[in-house]
Amino acid sequence: MDLGIRGKRALVCASSKGLGRGCAEALAEAGVDLVMNARGAEALEQTAQEIRDRFGVEVTTVACDVTTPEGQSKVIEAAQGVDILVTNAGGPPPGMWTDWDREDFIRALDANMLTPIALMKALVPGMMERGWGRVVNITSQSVKTPIAVLGLSNSARAGLTGFVAGTSRQVAHAGVTINNLLPGIHDTDRAASLDGGVSQKEGISVEDARRKREATIPVRRYGTAAEFGATCAFMCSQHAGFMVGQNVLLDGGAGNQTM
Ligand code: NAP
Numbered sequence: 001m002d003l004g005i006r007g008k009r010a011l012v013c014a015s016s017k018g019l020g021r022g023c024a025e026a027l028a029e030a031g032v033d034l035v036m037n038a039r040g041a042e043a044l045e046q047t048a049q050e051i052r053d054r055f056g057v058e059v060t061t062v063a064c065d066v067t068t069p070e071g072q073s074k075v076i077e078a079a080q081g082v083d084i085l086v087t088n089a090g091g092p093p094p095g096m097w098t099d100w101d102r103e104d105f106i107r108a109l110d111a112n113m114l115t116p117i118a119l120m121k122a123l124v125p126g127m128m129e130r131g132w133g134r135v136v137n138i139t140s141q142s143v144k145t146p147i148a149v150l151g152l153s154n155s156a157r158a159g160l161t162g163f164v165a166g167t168s169r170q171v172a173h174a175g176v177t178i179n180n181l182l183p184g185i186h187d188t189d190r191a192a193s194l195d196g197g198v199s200q201k202e203g204i205s206v207e208d209a210r211r212k213r214e215a216t217i218p219v220r221r222y223g224t225a226a227e228f229g230a231t232c233a234f235m236c237s238q239h240a241g242f243m244v245g246q247n248v249l250l251d252g253g254a255g256n257q258t259m
Contacts, residue, residue, distance in 0.1 A: 003237035003239070005027075005032055005083075005237055006030065006031030006032070007032075008031075008033070008084060009033045009035070009082045009083055010024075010032045010084035011034075011035040011084070011086065011119070011123070012034060012037070013037045013075065013087050013089060013115075013119070014038055014066060014089045014138075015038060015047070016038035016040060016043040016047045017038070018186075018188035018189060018190060018225060019228050019229070020038075020086070021229075022226055022229030023086050023088075023138070023228070024086075024229070025055075025226070026226070026229030026230050026233035027084065027236060028054070029055055030233050030236075030237070031055075032057060032084065034057060034059045034060070035060045036059055037062045037064065037066055037071075039063065045061055045063075048061045060078055062075050062078045066089055072118050080126070082123055082127075083133055084134045084135075084136075085124075085127075086136050086137075086232060087119050087137045088137075089111045091140065091190060092112065092153050092156065093152070094149040094150055097151050100151065105155065105156075108153065108155065108156040109155070109156050112139075112153065112157055112160065113160045116137050116160055117163055127175075128171055128174035128175075128176050133174075133175065133176035134177055134235065135178040136232050137160060137164060137181070138181055138232075139160060139180045139182050141182050141254070142154045142157055143157050143158065144182065144257060145255035164245060168245035172245075177235075177244050179244070179247075180247045180248065181228070181231060181250065182247055182248060182250065183250055184250060184252055184255065185223065185252075185254070186225060187224055187225070188225060191222060192206070195209040195210045216254060217251070217252040218252055219252035220252075223250055227250065231248065
């Protein structure tokens with residue numbers, strides 16, 4: 001399927017690895033020029049070069065922490081005029097509700113709620129003026145099926161979800177769609193670190209922690225960054241213009257719900 005976005009330009013945050021990289025690659029395959037971001041400059045530049053070589057698109061890199069005001073300024077400056085925004089950042093650490101204090105919540109809110117909101121506030125007005133835009137926020141399955149040990153993530157993602165529910169309906173008239181893409185467990189460094197936590201807590205091997213988790217998923221495997229990226233690219237395509245304010249869940253059927 002031709003996604004109809006060849007020649008457009010996208011900012012994909014936190015994209016040197018994992019799900020962000022999957023989205024960057026799928027957009028590049030559709031002919032979209034990229035602004036890519038991550039904190040580590042070396043891995044970012046290597047991924048960017050691989051994407052340039054493979055897909056022949058233009059890629060600008062901005063190495064910075066996108067959850068800080070300074071990082072956001074740099075990314076926004078490089079991304080002026082983009083047609084597509086994919087927000088993403090690392091997720092908060094797991095833990096117990098009794099362990100978290102105000103500062104932990106502020107960090108989680110900054111990273112996973114206020115950062116995507118700041119990026120939307122900076123880049124969506126231009127999209128509206130030009131009459132076309134796509135925003136996809138990478139959130140989490142925890143929006144629909146909260147995971148107790150990820151209480152910081154549950155809280156911050158719920159805040160962003162509420163913001164998007166209202167705002168997406170205020171900008172849709174100008175040709176701009178905002179939606180959220182909710183990963184269930186996917187095969188990335190983040191999943192390996194979550195499996196590591198279970199392995200330590202339960203005194204089992206990391207492989208057994210993974211097998212245990214896979215057994216709870218109807219498809220019996222973790223998702224891939226390529227599958228995730230392909231869905232993101234579709235949500236950024238010409239064909240997705242009627243999709244507004246949705247929370248699209250990719251979890252292999254793990255969450256048993258109808259909404
Ligand atoms: P990942 O494999 O750990 O990749 C993270 C990517 O983001 C790397 O490129 C990393 O590069 C970059 N990054 C992290 N923090 C950043 C920051 N503050 N500023 C700029 N770049 C940053 O993570 P992932 O699995 O792709 O997950 C992406 C998001 O989906 C996370 O919020 C995660 O919580 C959520 N999620 C993932 C899963 C899953 O199974 N994978 C499930 C549910 C939700 P640097 O380290 O160099 O910055």
